[in-house]
Amino acid sequence: MASFFLCLSLLFISLSTADGFKMYVVSRCDFNSTELKDIKYIRAYYYNKIEYARFDSDVGKFVGYTDFGVKQAKYFNSHPGRLAAARAEKERYCHNNIGVWYKNILTKSVKPxxxxxxxxxxxxxxxxxxxxxxxxxxxxxxxxxxxxxxxxxxxxxxxxxxxxxxxxxxxxxxxxxxxxxxxxxxxxxxxxxxxxxxxxxxxxxxxxxxxPESERNKLAIGASGLILGLILSLAGFIYYRPVHT
Missing domain, CATH: 2.60.40.10 (Immunoglobulins)
Structure with missing residues (x-):
């Protein structure tokens, strides 16, 4: 079966106030096979719909996209334990679950x-x-x-x-x-x-x-003519068949 590309996301944190401020974190696994080399783990941090920082397993560290995000990424990267835990998620969370997803979902097929x-x-x-x-x-x-x-x-x-x-x-x-x-x-x-x-x-x-109806009529007339011709040919053959005495 051909390989697939599937992105599955898990919302870990969602906080909001009456004024509409919202901070949330999304972790996802991007993959096209069950091989560890074909899997990418991403943990993205958002504030009011703007991604300010993320961890990408292909990069191997946190990266910031806003002034605040740069500071947060620097802080996260300065803690070896937090960085090691993020790097381990590719195998712990993604690799283990992708095996289940492939077995129970992605191997199914439906005939056309x-x-x-x-x-x-x-x-x-x-x-x-x-x-x-x-x-x-x-x-x-x-x-x-x-x-x-x-x-x-x-x-x-x-x-x-x-x-x-x-x-x-x-x-x-x-x-x-x-x-x-x-x-x-x-x-x-x-x-x-x-x-x-x-x-x-x-x-x-x-x-x-x-x-078109005209084409169907032509087809029906042609088929009728062919059948009529076969009948007349057969009748003529029987009528003119020599009789042996």
Missing amino acids: YVKLHSTTPAYSQHPAMLVCSVYDFFPSKIKVSWLRDGQEVTSDVTSTEEMADGDWYYQTHSHLEYTPRSGEKISCKVEHASLEKPLITDWDPSSDSSM
């Missing part, structure tokens, strides 16, 4: 749902466009591609970024501009961590309710 339909392009050298919409998948990393008679299409394809739905699920949309050819098969191919093998959805023009 695919909807394939056609639309008319507003400005294009091609007369038709197909849209492959992929919904309700997790994690966010996904690959959507197009196949034409089994071969991947690399031109006239545009895709959106993976978009969060706000409920842990994601969606994405891929567009293919094309010129229809008789007898061809166009498919949308989706590759995702939740799938054992790629999910391939073939476009069926006859079931595409988004096609």
